[in-house]
Amino acid sequence: xxxxxxxxxxxxxxxxxxxxxxxxxxxxxxxxxxxxxxxxxxxxxxxxxxxxxxxxxxxxxxxxxxxxxxxxxxxxxxxxxxxxxxxxxxxxxxxxxxxxxxxxxxxxxxxxxxxxxxxxxxxxxxxxxxxxxxxxxxxxxxxxxxxxxxxxxxxxxxxxxxxxxxxxxxxxxxxxxxxxxxxxxxxxxxxxxxxxxxxxxxxxxxxxxxxxxxxxxxxxxxxxxxxxxxxxxxxxxxxxxxxxxxxxxxxxxxxxxxxxxxxxxxxxxxxxxxxxxxxxxxxxxxxxxxxxxxxxxxxxxxxxxxxxx
Ligand SMILES: O=C(O)CCC(=O)C(=O)O
Ligand SMILES: [Fe+2]
Numbered sequence: 001x002x003x004x005x006x007x008x009x010x011x012x013x014x015x016x017x018x019x020x021x022x023x024x025x026x027x028x029x030x031x032x033x034x035x036x037x038x039x040x041x042x043x044x045x046x047x048x049x050x051x052x053x054x055x056x057x058x059x060x061x062x063x064x065x066x067x068x069x070x071x072x073x074x075x076x077x078x079x080x081x082x083x084x085x086x087x088x089x090x091x092x093x094x095x096x097x098x099x100x101x102x103x104x105x106x107x108x109x110x111x112x113x114x115x116x117x118x119x120x121x122x123x124x125x126x127x128x129x130x131x132x133x134x135x136x137x138x139x140x141x142x143x144x145x146x147x148x149x150x151x152x153x154x155x156x157x158x159x160x161x162x163x164x165x166x167x168x169x170x171x172x173x174x175x176x177x178x179x180x181x182x183x184x185x186x187x188x189x190x191x192x193x194x195x196x197x198x199x200x201x202x203x204x205x206x207x208x209x210x211x212x213x214x215x216x217x218x219x220x221x222x223x224x225x226x227x228x229x230x231x232x233x234x235x236x237x238x239x240x241x242x243x244x245x246x247x248x249x250x251x252x253x254x255x256x257x258x259x260x261x262x263x264x265x266x267x268x269x270x271x272x273x274x275x276x277x278x279x280x281x282x283x284x285x286x287x288x289x290x291x292x293x294x295x296x297x298x299x300x301x302x303x304x305x306x307x308x309x
């Protein structure tokens with residue numbers, strides 16, 4: 001284990017040089033290791049702010065998902081490389097980010113309703129008012145390439161929420177390749193989920209971090225309270241692919257309005273749970289106004305929002 005950005009510091013495009021302050025890693029206790037045990041993962045999440053769970057989601061579909069990403073990204077690159085290369089955190093535009101995953105292959109819908117994920121979402125976010133369904137907050141793919149710059153260390157929610165007592169997002173990274181420090185493993189600041197009152201993401205503070213070294217097929221679990229970011233890929237010839245996604249309570253606004261973005265035909269055979277998670281439903285608290293302006297197709301897909309999962 002290396003602490004700090006020891007391998008990749010020269011590759012970092014933002015941060016240390018300009019930062020007025022450097023916060024070293026300061027975490028008591030062993031760093032979370034990959035584990036197949038859900039209770040150990042929950043304990044790691046509690047004490048370190050992240051966990052690495054192995055063998056839990058679609059182990060037989062990792063290779064398939066990886067191949068789908070490769071071919072879909074190649075298609076987008078051929079049509080217009082800007083569609084996949086303009087994520088603002090990679091100045092040299094080497095990273096690839098891919099959107100609309102459910103339209104591209106059913107494996108990504110299957111992923112979203114995996115029981116272990118929904119169990120973890122309930123564990124992290126707690127009950128909702130009137131048992132209304134959680135929502136998928138974001139969903140995309142992130143592929144680092146040799147030479148990809150590092151993403152700045154950040155929070156997935158807001159840097160401006162002071163004294164946030166509980167997470168507003170349960171976040172997951174499904175690793176489709178083995179993650180290591182060279183190929184841009186996600187960097188995490190262990191213990192930072194407890195620093196909410198003093199996190200500074202203005203750029204004036206540089207947070208040292210450790211790589212979340214994780215086997216292919218594993219799931220990195222964290223919340224919007226943990227400082228983290230994609231590592232720089234300083235390998236000669238290895239990519240690092242992941243599916244990055246999160247869930248929020250129904251009162252939070254997802255980053256994507258899936259019913260307006262996805263092809264309605266994608267949802268035709270989808271379960272009630274999936275439709276709820278992707279917001280093909282109204283609300284349960286009395287404000288469930290009819291979707292008069294939606295197409296008949298959209299209205300026919302929509303379902304009540306009360307959780308049955
Ligand atoms: O894929 C990763 O390593 C992390 C990406 C990330 O944190 C983000 O895009 O918000
Ligand atoms: Fe992030």
